[in-house]
Amino acid sequence: MSAQIEPGQSQATDVVTFGETMALFKADTPGPLAHVPGLSLGIGGAESNVAVALQRLGTSVTWLGRVGNDSLGDLVVRELRAEGITVAPIRDDAAPTGLMIKERRTADAVKVWYYRSGSAGSRLHPDDIPADLIARARLLHVTGITPALSSSAALATQQAIDCARAAGVLVSFDLNYRAALWPQEAAGRQFRQIMAKADIVFAGDDEAAIAVGPAPGPGELASRIAALGPTQVILKRGAQGCLALIDGNEYAREAVPVRVVDTVGAGDAFVGGYLSEMLRKSDIDQRLLTANQVGAFACLVPGDWEGMPRRAELHLLDPSDPVSR
Template identity: 50%
Template sequence: MAARAPGPFALGTTLRLGIAGAESNVAIGVSRLGGSATWIGRVGDDELGELVLRELQAEGVTTVAARDAAPTSLLLKERRTSTRSRTRYYRTHTAGARLTADDIPEHVVAGAAVLHITGITPALGEGPAQAVTRAVDIAADAGVTISLDVNFRSLLWSEAEARRALLPLLRRSDLVFAGPHEAGLVVPGAEGPEELAQGICDLGPGGAVIKIGADGAYALLDGRPHRQPAVPVQVHDSVGAGDAFAAGYLAELLAGEPPQRRLRTAALLGAFAVSTAGDWEGLPRRSELGLLDHHDDIVR
């Protein structure tokens, strides 16, 4: 769960409650584009846990969730400037931190076309890390495409801890998403998106997508380079942009589209994400992808 404030918490403020999380953001983005998405996790047997599941299901996402006596995890976001927010995590001793390998249903993972994981879940503790490894084991044995978004969070673990945990997962992944700094965690010494993508692919993945914010993205896919410019929009809230990008790419991958179409849709979803408030609320339906091509304020 996420509680968002328009200003500093210390001064007292109103909060807007909603769901948040890298994996759920991606699942919602894929679902809105017409793809099939399943979210696997653990939530508290409480009202917030119920809200998480109801919201995901309302977005067309199938949920496979264990319920726990521990509370549903929470993060607080306070907006400090027009372009910058601060986040506080409350995840210790929560349901999500008690995720285990036993929570991963083999038939669900083995029956998927793509398993998408992020670097956030293994940062929550030994149990969640083992759960991610279990999911990767199942996917690899079943020939399921494995997608990893590095998604480094410095408030959850150190760079050294992240590198140790993520390198084994990265080597078994087919596709990796990362920002330049995140890519540098796993391929230290590489400079520029081209070197970073090549360094990742040298570790095993067949594809690497380096997200470069306002400069778009660079992808190395099956040895072929691709560049995708960003879609120009007025930035309102940059949180969730990377998840939206991954969702757009994966939705088109599931639809059998070629790399350049995947990257274009990824860039469009990233633009929708930053131009609206919230992590996922502004993500488009497939019929809305052309909205950013219109120059009028109102589409009639």
């Protein structure tokens, strides 16, 4: 059963992305989870985080994925639709929506507990992939989390990429390695297969090394990835900023300094910022600047995506223009 666009929503979209979005309980205060006074309910998922970043920057997005036929599935769909994202859910009567719980053991240390084994999102299947929807998009964005969820989800990822390539649609891939889901050797093999079909690749230094082996520096890591086929390789380097290898030319940009509250979701925000500017045909410097800015905004508040900015807010991180009038 392929994903269905919900009634009343347009099928025209710039970006299609898919994966597992889960319900999220996050501790309201730092401390052991067993003793915090309360939990706040929300949602989170790497692909939907990117979707929020893109949509807030003015790039239209369709998210598709499996959710349970339950209240948490309702929450996922409602929250994404509230952001203006076109939602193409598959309701699974046989499996629940996944859940994660975020514990703030100290003000700076965050631990996330996942309850996703056998979840609806992990049951994504190649038959769920809407080839016609992907063919009408400008870009398909996938991550390395989805193929780690199950063999059927891995096949669905490859199916979506093949649909995009057949239609001449750009493919963006963020490695997003999760050690709890699979070992490095298996992840590296899958990453290389996907990178060989991708146009744009995002990775952290450690993730890149899983895919192409250790290297003396980020430039060499980017070069090894580019040798597999992608024309745009962007390394997300946190407080060190970012490095990009675009059509064989290397670019670097420093991070935007902020007082960090929560880094979860910052990498997804960075990806959304870069892709939005790329689709606007902005130059490389502007792509990297916006990516760093959106990533920095995501660090300013607790939550995976809540702090991501609208385009009109990007100037707020410019120290020369901090006041809105």
